Amino acid sequence: xxxxxxxxxxxxxxxxxxxxxxxxxxxxxxxxxxxxxxxxxxxxxxxxxxxxxxxxxxxxxxxxxxxxxxxxxxxxxxxxxxxxxxxxxxxxxxxxxxxxxxxxxxxxxxxxxxxxxxxxxxxxxxxxxxxxxxxxxxxxxxxxxxxxxxxxxxxxxxxxxxxxxxxxxxxxxxxxxxxxxxxxxxxxxxxxxxxxxxxxxxxxxxxxxxxxxxxxxxxxxxxxxxxxxxxxxxxxxxxxxxxxxxxxxxxxxxxxxxxxxxxxxxxxxxxxxxxxxxxxxxxxxxxxxxxxxxxxxxxxxxxxxxxxxxxxxxxxxxxxxxxxxxxxxxxxxxxxxxxxxxxxxxxxxxxxxxxxxxxxxxxxx
Amino acid sequence: xxxxxxxxxxxxxxxxxxxxxxxxxxxxxxxxxxxxxxxxxxxxxxxxxxxxxxxxxxxxxxxxxxxxxxxxxxxxxxxxxxxxxxxxxxxxxxxxxxxxxxxxxxxxxxxxxxxxxxxxxxxxxxxxxxxxxxxxxxxxxxxxxxxxxxxxxxxxxxxxxxxxxxxxxxxxxxxxxxxxxxxxxxxxxxxxxxxxxxxxxxxxxxxxxxxxxxxxxxxxxxxxxxxxxxxxxxxxxxxxxxxxxxxxxxxxxxxxxxxxxxxxxxxxxxxxxxxxxxxxxxxxxxxxxxxxxxxxxxxxxxxxxxxxxxxxxxxxxxxxxxxxxxxxxxxxxxxxxxxxxxxxxxxxxxxxxxxxxxxxxxxxx
DNA sequence: CATTGATATGAATCCTACG
DNA sequence: ACGTAGGATTCATATCAAT
Numbered sequence: 166x167x168x169x170x171x172x173x174x175x176x177x178x179x180x181x182x183x184x185x186x187x188x189x190x191x192x193x194x195x196x197x198x199x200x201x202x203x204x205x206x207x208x209x210x211x212x213x214x215x216x217x218x219x220x221x222x223x224x225x226x227x228x229x230x231x232x233x234x235x236x237x238x239x240x241x242x243x244x245x246x247x248x249x250x251x252x253x254x255x256x257x258x259x260x261x262x263x264x265x266x267x268x269x270x271x272x273x274x275x276x277x278x279x280x281x282x283x284x285x286x287x288x289x290x291x292x293x294x295x296x297x298x299x300x301x302x303x304x305x306x307x308x309x310x311x312x313x314x315x316x317x318x319x320x321x322x323x324x325x326x327x328x329x330x331x332x333x334x335x336x337x338x339x340x341x342x343x344x345x346x347x348x349x350x351x352x353x354x355x356x357x358x359x360x361x362x363x364x365x366x367x368x369x370x371x372x373x374x375x376x377x378x379x380x381x382x383x384x385x386x387x388x389x390x391x392x393x394x395x396x397x398x399x400x401x402x403x404x405x406x407x408x409x410x411x412x413x414x415x416x417x418x419x420x421x422x423x424x425x426x427x428x429x430x431x432x433x434x435x436x437x438x439x440x441x442x443x444x445x446x447x448x449x450x451x452x453x454x455x456x457x458x459x460x461x462x463x464x465x466x467x468x469x470x471x472x473x474x475x476x477x478x479x480x481x482x483x484x485x486x487x488x489x490x491x492x493x494x495x496x497x498x499x500x501x502x503x504x505x506x507x508x509x510x511x512x513x514x515x516x517x518x519x520x521x522x523x524x525x526x527x528x529x530x
Numbered sequence: 531x532x533x534x535x536x537x538x539x540x541x542x543x544x545x546x547x548x549x550x551x552x553x554x555x556x557x558x559x560x561x562x563x564x565x566x567x568x569x570x571x572x573x574x575x576x577x578x579x580x581x582x583x584x585x586x587x588x589x590x591x592x593x594x595x596x597x598x599x600x601x602x603x604x605x606x607x608x609x610x611x612x613x614x615x616x617x618x619x620x621x622x623x624x625x626x627x628x629x630x631x632x633x634x635x636x637x638x639x640x641x642x643x644x645x646x647x648x649x650x651x652x653x654x655x656x657x658x659x660x661x662x663x664x665x666x667x668x669x670x671x672x673x674x675x676x677x678x679x680x681x682x683x684x685x686x687x688x689x690x691x692x693x694x695x696x697x698x699x700x701x702x703x704x705x706x707x708x709x710x711x712x713x714x715x716x717x718x719x720x721x722x723x724x725x726x727x728x729x730x731x732x733x734x735x736x737x738x739x740x741x742x743x744x745x746x747x748x749x750x751x752x753x754x755x756x757x758x759x760x761x762x763x764x765x766x767x768x769x770x771x772x773x774x775x776x777x778x779x780x781x782x783x784x785x786x787x788x789x790x791x792x793x794x795x796x797x798x799x800x801x802x803x804x805x806x807x808x809x810x811x812x813x814x815x816x817x818x819x820x821x822x823x824x825x826x827x828x829x830x831x832x833x834x835x836x837x838x839x840x841x842x843x844x845x846x847x848x849x850x851x852x853x854x855x856x857x858x859x860x861x862x863x864x865x866x867x868x869x870x871x872x873x874x875x876x877x878x879x880x881x882x883x884x885x886x887x888x889x890x891x892x893x894x895x
Numbered sequence: 896c897a898t899t900g901a902t903a904t905g906a907a908t909c910c911t912a913c914g
Numbered sequence: 915a916c917g918t919a920g921g922a923t924t925c926a927t928a929t930c931a932a933t
Contacts, residue, residue, distance in 0.1 A: 232638060262647040262672075266634025273597065273631060279908075281664045282627040284649050286701045293697060296686040299646045299673075299737075302699040307627075308664075313908085321661040321923090332658060332924070334667040336651045336701070372664075439912090441920085484921060494581025497921055571908045578904085579923045587906050628908060652905095654926040660909035661923050669906075706905060709928055724906050 182383035182404035186245035195378035197256040277309040322433040366393040388414030438522040442472035457502040547748035547769035551610035560743035562621040567592040620682040642674040687798040731758040753779030803887035807837035822867040
C-alpha cells in the first residue's frame with residue numbers, strides 16, 4: 166500500500182478503468198469490488214401495465230453487440246484487477262442473469278477461486294409487469310480469492326455478531342436503494358440507474374477487509390463503495406468514465422462521517438494470546454506435578470514436565486486429553502481445564518495466557 | 531409426443547444419458563429438468579465441530595479431471611437435450627457455484643435464452659463448520675427457452691395463486707430433502723447423496739408445463755422428477771446409469787397417487803373467449819348505435835358499425851377509448867365498459883363474449 | 896400421551912503456523 | 915515444499931429416548 170498511498174488513495178480517476186489500471190503497480194490493493202455493465206438485452210421500451218415507461222438500464226455504457234465483445238471486455242478488466250490485487254486479496258463482482266454466467270466462467274478460467282456466490286435477495290424488487298416470468302428479485306455476487314491456496318480475509322465473528330449470533334448465509338435480504346439514500350439530480354431524476362444500497366457494500370467491506378485496507382472499484386459510479394469504505398475506516402480507489410457520476414460521488418463521500426468503533430476495528434476477531442503450555446511452565450505460571458481440573462472438579466489431571474497432562478493412564482496434550490474426557494475427537498483444552506488459584510477457587514487455564522501476555526507483553530500474534 | 535409415446539413415455543432407461551438421448555427423435559419433449567454432477571472439488575474429510583465425519587458427495591459420478599473435461603461433458607449432454615426439445619419447450623438446470631457458471635455460459639453460447647435464474651434458498655442448509663466462509667445456503671436453477679423468440683409455457687396465474695396471490699419471485703424458500711421423503715436403504719443410509727425435495731420439482735413442473743406434457747430428466751437419480759410428473763398428470767422420460775437408483779425410483783413412482791385437480795389442470799390459466807367486437811355485432815349481440823357505459827355510468831360511448839366506439843370526438847377501439855378515459859396509454863376495454871341489459875341494469879361487456887361462446891360454441895383458443 | 900432433551904445429519908470447493 | 919502439532923469451529927430439523 167505504501168507505494169501507491171500518496172498517488173491513488175481515496176481518489177476518483179476519470180477514464181476507462183482498463184487503461185487506468187494499467188498505470189497502477191502490481192499487487193497493490195487488498196480488495197476489489199466491481200459492478201460492471203450488465204449487458205441487458207432490452208430492445209425497445211419496457212412499459213408498465215398502466216403504460217408508463219419503466220426507466221431501466223438503457224444508458225449507452227450498457228450496450229454490447231454480442232457475447233464475444235462482452236467476454237473480451239470482461240477478460241480485459243478482470244485481468245487488470247487480478248494483476249493489481251495483492252496475493253491474498255479477494256474480489257467481489259456483482260451481476261444479474263444476463264452477465265453473471267459470463268463473469269463466473271471467465272473468472273474460474275483465469276484462476277480465481279470462488280469462495281461463495283452470494284445472493285442479494287431484494288424484498289422490494291421491480292415486479293414483472295407482463296406476467297411472463299418469475300419476478301427477478303435478486304442479483305448475484307461472486308466472492309473469489311486470487312488463487313485456490315490464498316489466505317483471504319474473512320471476518321467470521323463480526324459477520325456472526327451482525328447476524329444475531331448465527332453464522333451469515335450466502336443469501337442476503339437487503340432492500341434496493343430508494344428514499345434519501347438514492348441520489349437525485351436537480352430535476353429529481355435518479356443520477357445513476359443502478360445505484361447499490363449502502364447496506365450491501367457495508368456487508369461486503371466488513372466481511373472481507375481489515376481497517377486501513379485499500380479497496381479498488383473499477384466501475385465507481387456514484388461511489389457507494391467509496392462512501393462505505395470511508396465510513397468504515399478503509400481506503401478506496403475509484404475509476405469512472407462519466408464526469409457527472411464523479412461529481413456526485415465526490416460530494417457524497419465528502420459528507421460521510423466515519424464510524425470507527427469496535428465493529429469496524431474488528432475487535433471481535435481478536436484471538437487468545439498464542440502462549441504454549443511449555444512457555445507457561447518455563448516462566449513459572451505453572452509447575453510440573455500441578456493439577457488441572459474440569460470445571461466441576463469431577464476430573465483431574467497432572468501436568469508433566471513437557472507441558473502435556475496425564476490422567477494416570479496416558480500422557481496427552483491438553484487438547485487431546487479434554488477431547489478424551491468429553492468423548493470427542495477434538496476439543497480445546499484451554500477452555501476445558503481450570504487451575505487452582507492460591508486457595509481462592511478455580512480460574513480458567515486460558516486466563517493464565519492473558520496474564521502472561523499482560524505481564525510479559527508477548528504472545529499476541 | 532405421439533411418435534415416442536409407446537416407446538419412451540413414463541419409463542426409466544439405464545445408461546449414459548448422452549448415448550441414450552441420441553436414439554431419441556428430435557423435437558419430442560416439452561420440458562427438460564437436469565440435475566447434472568456438480569463437480570465438487572473436495573478432498574480429504576470434513577468433520578463437524580464435534581469431530582464426527584460429514585458425509586457429502588463422494589460418488590464416482592462426480593469426478594472430473596478439470597474444467598475442460600467437465601465443459602466437454604456439459605456441452606455434449608446439453609446438445610442432445612436441445613435437439614430433443616420441441617421448439618417451444620423449456621429447460622431447467624440446477625447447480626451450485628462449483629458448476630453453475632460453466633452451465634450458464636455454455637447454455638448461452640448454445641443459443642438457450644435465460645428466462646430466469648431461480649435461487650433455491652435452503653433454510654436448513656449444511657452449516658460452514660470451520661467458520662471460513664459464508665454458509666452456502668442456496669443452489670441455482672437456470673430456466674431457459676430453446677431460443678429467444680420461443681413461446682414457452684409459463685403458468686403465471688397458477689404460480690401467483692400458489693404464492694398467496696402475489697406474483698412468484700426468483701428466490702424460492704424450500705427446505706432440503708429430509709425425513710420420510712428421503713429414501714433410505716435397508717441399512718438406514720441415504721440412497722442418493724443429492725436427492726431433491728419434491729416441493730422444488732412440484733414448483734418447477736407446475737410453473738412451466740401443461741397437463742400431459744412430456745418431461746425429460748437425463749440424470750434421473752431416485753426419480754423426484756418422475757414422481758412429481760406422475761403426481762401432477764404429466765409424463766416423464768428418465769435416464770440413469772446406476773441400477774440401484776433405478777430400482778428405488780421405480781418403486782417410489784409406483785406408489786404415487788396422482789392428484790388431478792383444477793390446479794394441476796391449470797384451470798386458473800383459462801383466458802376469456804377470443805370473440806371480437808365485430809363478431810358480436812355480426813351475430814346480433816350488439817348493434818351499431820348502442821351505448822356502452824363506464825361502470826358508474828358517468829361516461830358513455832356509441833358503438834360504430836365497424837366495432838369501434840365514439841365519444842363524439844374520436845372513433846377508437848374499446849381499448850384505446852377506455853385508456854383515453856382513464857388517462858392511461860393502455861387499458862383493457864372489455865373490463866372497462868358495461869352494457870344495458872334489457873332494462874335490468876348494466877352487465878359487463880366482457881360477459882357477452884362468454885354468452886357468445888356458450889351459445890355458439892366458438893371463441894375458445 | 897405430552898413435553899423435553901439428546902442425538903443424528905444434510906451437494907462442502909471448511910486451518911495455520913512452525914520447523 | 916511438506917509434514918506435524920496446535921487449536922478453532924455448527925444450523926435446522928427429524929428421530930428417539932427419557933420424564
